[in-house]
Amino acid sequence: MQPTLLILIAMTPDNVAQIAQHFHVIHAPTRAERDAAIAQNGHNVRIVLTNGSTGLTGAEIAALPKLELACALGAGYENIDVEAARARGVVVANGAGTNDACVADHAFGLLLAAVRGIPKLDRATRKGVWRDDIPLQPGVYGKRLGIVGLGTIGLQIARRAAGFDMQIGYHNRKPRNGVSYQYFGALKEMAEWADFLIVATPGGAQTKHLVNQSVLEALGPTGCVVNIARGSVVDTAALEAAIRTGKLGSAGLDVYESEPKPPVGLLDLEQVVLTPHIAGWSPESVQATVDRFLDNARGHLSGTGAVSPV
Incomplete structure (x- = not known):
């Protein structure tokens, strides 16, 4: 039986x-x-x-x-x-380990989409708007990437970032053996250093709202935060406020606190790219x-x- x-x-x-x-x-x-x-x-x-x-x-x-x-x-x-x-x-x-590569691919896709403004450029192009009438979007090449949680997925993300000649830092509870990336014991310190953050840390009570108002504002008005971990790690209200007030540049989110319902406060923000918790799905x-x-x-x-x- x-x-x-x-x-x-x-x-x-x-x-x-x-x-x-x-x-x-x-x-x-x-x-x-x-x-x-x-x-x-x-x-x-x-x-x-x-x-x-x-x-x-x-x-x-x-x-x-x-x-x-x-x-x-x-x-x-x-x-x-x-x-x-x-x-x-x-x-x-x-x-x-079964979907690490897929999640890392998606994380970098969200970073490029948010920083380069690809979804809004697509919408503009469909409306007949040409590049002369669109503000230039920054690139990611050579920039500083902070990875929140250098586990197996974080390491895959770092490998992709290296292909863009990015400077790589990471924040864990303690330094990871065998890696040469810059370690930050304090997340806010890494946010001040970084141009972009990718969140790849486990969820749960210990990491709830780890990425909060002070971290987001430390990242700055041209900064971007990408979350492919768990929605609870990023304070959604603080994220919305930071983008609406110009204290944060953009965000790419595959997860959010309200899921499976979309994050209502972010839906009208063209600086935010959203996907439905699908980073690990192929x-x-x-x-x-x-x-x-x-x-x-x-x-x-x-x-x-x-x-x-x-």
Whole structure:
């Protein structure tokens, strides 16, 4: 008999079908479906597949008496109650490394789009406006890039920045071994140094509003902030105020505090480029995350252990 798997996130029919070759799948991506699935079938569930945004609460873990493994599709797992899982002996695993390149590509795409003003130039061109009537947009070549969180995605972003001959700095809780980039112990200090910031740090309570009013204003009126991490890391109200008052130049956001609803206060700002939390999504990266989940599940069930435990 196949193990029962509860999937709490939206997935394509093809991906669900691939997973269903190995598990009895209960797909419950909405709140109502999730609650009903746990209430009606929670006693059979051995594995849960979720993601960092959707998470898995301690109360839900308690309602799944046979749960052995909780997997995040992707690297983030901030809303999975890891302490409650470990207290119950439930293994937590993620998809670290499966979509790093895709996220880094998207981050640099947002930086170029925001700094160069590509979306507004596209709109102007469609209206028949020629370049003589448009203010010149700055470039990114040779500028200073501060990376907030030099993890695996941050390192991929740094590699792309090096291709633009950018000076690279980073802010972590502590310096990272084996890298030559300039380290800043204080984020505001790095913002004062940098032309642009790319946020690639994990979400959660410890990083909530890490990028706040003082950091944004330190970046300055020609500065740009890009967020491909979690919406909670950037103070949305402070970001809106900084751009409206000219204290920050532009922003590129793939994530925001209001998601899945768009950040209403930013929608009329042409200096802001928005995408719908899709930085890590491409056919290649999504397939890699599904394959990693299957590897984690096989390893756990076979007794050799999950491939990428948290």
